Amino acid sequence: MTPIRRPAGRSRLAGRAFIASAGALFPALAGAHGFGQRFDLPLPLWLWLTGAGATIVVTFVLIGIFVRDERPLLGYPRLDLLQWRPVRWVVNGTTATILRTAAALLFLLTLAAGLFGNPDPYSNLITTMVWVVWWVGVAFCCALVGDLWSVVNPWRTIFGWTESAFAAITRGRRLAPAMRYPRWLGAWPAVLVFLAFAWAELIWPDKNVPSRLGAVLLGYSVYTWIGMGLFGRDTWLRQAEAFTLAFGVLARFAPLEYVESPAGGAGPSGRALNLRPFGAGLLSSQPVAWSFMAFVLLMLATVTYDGFQETSLMQRVDTAAQTSHAMATVLFDLSELGFEESLVTHTVTLVVFAVAFVAIFWTIGWISLRGEVRRSERGLTPNVVACSFVLTLVPIAVAYHLSHYFSLLLTAGQFIIPLASDPFGWGWNLFGTAGYKVDLAIVSPYVFWYSAVAIIVLGHVVAVFLAHGVAVRLFGKQALAREVPMVLLMVGYTCLSLWILAQPIVG
Amino acid sequence: MFRVLFLACLAGWLGVVPTAPAADATARRVVALSLVNGALREGPDTVRVKQGEEVELRWSSDRPLTLHLHGYDIESKVAPGSATVMSFQAKLPGRFPVEVHGQPGHAHRAVLYLEVYP
Numbered sequence: 001m002t003p004i005r006r007p008a009g010r011s012r013l014a015g016r017a018f019i020a021s022a023g024a025l026f027p028a029l030a031g032a033h034g035f036g037q038r039f040d041l042p043l044p045l046w047l048w049l050t051g052a053g054a055t056i057v058v059t060f061v062l063i064g065i066f067v068r069d070e071r072p073l074l075g076y077p078r079l080d081l082l083q084w085r086p087v088r089w090v091v092n093g094t095t096a097t098i099l100r101t102a103a104a105l106l107f108l109l110t111l112a113a114g115l116f117g118n119p120d121p122y123s124n125l126i127t128t129m130v131w132v133v134w135w136v137g138v139a140f141c142c143a144l145v146g147d148l149w150s151v152v153n154p155w156r157t158i159f160g161w162t163e164s165a166f167a168a169i170t171r172g173r174r175l176a177p178a179m180r181y182p183r184w185l186g187a188w189p190a191v192l193v194f195l196a197f198a199w200a201e202l203i204w205p206d207k208n209v210p211s212r213l214g215a216v217l218l219g220y221s222v223y224t225w226i227g228m229g230l231f232g233r234d235t236w237l238r239q240a241e242a243f244t245l246a247f248g249v250l251a252r253f254a255p256l257e258y259v260e261s262p263a264g265g266a267g268p269s270g271r272a273l274n275l276r277p278f279g280a281g282l283l284s285s286q287p288v289a290w291s292f293m294a295f296v297l298l299m300l301a302t303v304t305y306d307g308f309q310e311t312s313l314m315q316r317v318d319t320a321a322q323t324s325h326a327m328a329t330v331l332f333d334l335s336e337l338g339f340e341e342s343l344v345t346h347t348v349t350l351v352v353f354a355v356a357f358v359a360i361f362w363t364i365g366w367i368s369l370r371g372e373v374r375r376s377e378r379g380l381t382p383n384v385v386a387c388s389f390v391l392t393l394v395p396i397a398v399a400y401h402l403s404h405y406f407s408l409l410l411t412a413g414q415f416i417i418p419l420a421s422d423p424f425g426w427g428w429n430l431f432g433t434a435g436y437k438v439d440l441a442i443v444s445p446y447v448f449w450y451s452a453v454a455i456i457v458l459g460h461v462v463a464v465f466l467a468h469g470v471a472v473r474l475f476g477k478q479a480l481a482r483e484v485p486m487v488l489l490m491v492g493y494t495c496l497s498l499w500i501l502a503q504p505i506v507g
Numbered sequence: 508m509f510r511v512l513f514l515a516c517l518a519g520w521l522g523v524v525p526t527a528p529a530a531d532a533t534a535r536r537v538v539a540l541s542l543v544n545g546a547l548r549e550g551p552d553t554v555r556v557k558q559g560e561e562v563e564l565r566w567s568s569d570r571p572l573t574l575h576l577h578g579y580d581i582e583s584k585v586a587p588g589s590a591t592v593m594s595f596q597a598k599l600p601g602r603f604p605v606e607v608h609g610q611p612g613h614a615h616r617a618v619l620y621l622e623v624y625p
Contacts (some may be wrong), residue, residue: 039578040602438600440601441598444625445600445625446598446625504602507619
């Protein structure tokens with residue numbers, strides 16, 4: 001967009017010209033999310049209203065069921081798939097090694113393509129690989145199948161290779177962690193990295209420039225390996241690595257879980273691959289850490305912000321910011337320093353979203369503790385309530401994420417077919433697929449509309465169900481009364497998600 | 508506000524273009540759009556059509572620009588004094604931006620959305 005050279009108010013004339021032109025100076029953020037464009041038609045009004053109405057009706061029906069059933073949801077049904085021989089043939093160490101090696105090689109290929117390949121984002125493997133296959137595809141797989149990322153994580157594999165090489169060279173010496181991971185650090189490194197990642201995905205103007213993306217990928221890899229070297233590979237992944245945590249949160253929703261311990265319901269071999277109901281993994285027996293709660297809410301906020309910034313409401317926020325005198329002056333001063341106005345307003349909005357999610361959620365925890373406190377509820381604070389309930393919101397976010405992205409995955413994901421033949425964009429044709437043209441008609445608007453609404457309402461049902469499970473565990477007989485604020489929040493969150501899908505995509 | 512220029516059966520009206528008899532059934536949608544300073548001066552900012560309709564977007568501009576209709580992937584150059592026409596059949600449903608490309612100092616910006624309903 002044209003940089004605004006003079007802020008409103010430095011001179012009256014300039015001010016007027018500024019306001020007159022502001023309407024035309026919408027942010028020029030091409031392709032609001034990571035990569036590729038969504039061409040989805042907005043949900044028709046009647047369908048949005050039907051979805052919102054269904055959400056409310058379903059909530060009341062569930063509450064009606066809960067009135068009669070106040071048993072705490074302690075465990076969940078599991079079915080160990082490893083009891084069957086064919087499953088054991090497929091799920092074993094060899095398969096894992098093959099997958100890990102393939103993923104690590106693909107990672108190195110992607111990185112090399114970004115650093116040395118064609119600068120055109122559509123001809124270079126890295127943009128499609130990072131924004132579509134990895135961030136959307138792997139996330140879908142984690143949420144709908146199981147934690148694929150914890151198996152194939154290439155940073156883990158490559159660090160493991162380095163450790164083995166080091167041991168071979170030094171004849172058996174091991175890379176010992178230099179220090180213990182401090183408790184107070186919690187998930188905060190992951191929170192910061194995820195915020196930066198969300199900014200890169202949604203706002204960064206160079207996110208589709210292969211060389212820039214490659215450089216950032218390399219930088220983050222080095223950072224991750226330093227973290228692993230300092231605190232130990234698995235400690236760093238479990239505590240502080242943003243994507244392991246993010247995919248792990250999504251995988252708690254998934255119907256498959258892998259358990260490897262003699263206790264904990266594992267089979268005689270000490271390991272089990274359990275089939276479980278969707279969302280069962282989100283029922284935690286104790287509150288999560290505060291930093292982890294912030295991380296989960298940040299994930300939810302960025303998912304919602306992703307859709308929100310494509311609505312015309314966001315454009316109005318931009319325009320309002322640029323036309324208000326005080327804001328325009330600040331924005332102008334920042335633009336003198338090289339920060340473009342729309343970048344600033346979008347970045348601020350993203351942070352506001354994240355902070356607002358935490359604030360609203362904590363307040364809901366506080367509200368639910370109002371009223372007479374029974375003896376059994378002593379020791380419950382808003383923090384405990386918020387940290388206990390936070391994972392129950394995940395199904396709504398997963399459902400919204402699926403609705404928002406599945407058409408993109410099916411259309412932009414097709415770029416991987418020509419790119420497989422020519423990953424660097426150098427005119428190769430390894431498999432004869434380089435000339436493949438993307439078919440945009442693969443998802444009809446009807447399929448998109450109806451499945452989006454159905455998925456979101458189903459996600460809402462799972463969320464309300466889980467929230468009730470947590471409420472019974474925390475509040476006992478008071479559960480039904482105490483969970484009302486949380487359930488109302490869920491209704492609002494679900495309706496907001498549907499509303500965003502009913503807005504025409506702009507920007 | 509939506510001042511859509513609706514000229515049905517343009518081909519028949521002109522009486523020039525020989526069309527198959529079935530073409531009378533499919534309406535031909537002609538929309539005139541004029542750009543001033545790279546932004547739409549008049550006309551709707553969203554054009555809604557039915558899937559299968561023949562669409563003609565007639566562009567004029569006070570400065571040379573390159574316009575790109577995404578999804579359909581049609582690129583046209585428009586210059587002062589000469590209108591340019593994007594003519595296509597709206598086979599693909601969805602919402603597609605027409606963006607201005609190649610303006611120095613500007614990133615890609617949507618000037619119009621085409622919504623094709625099934």
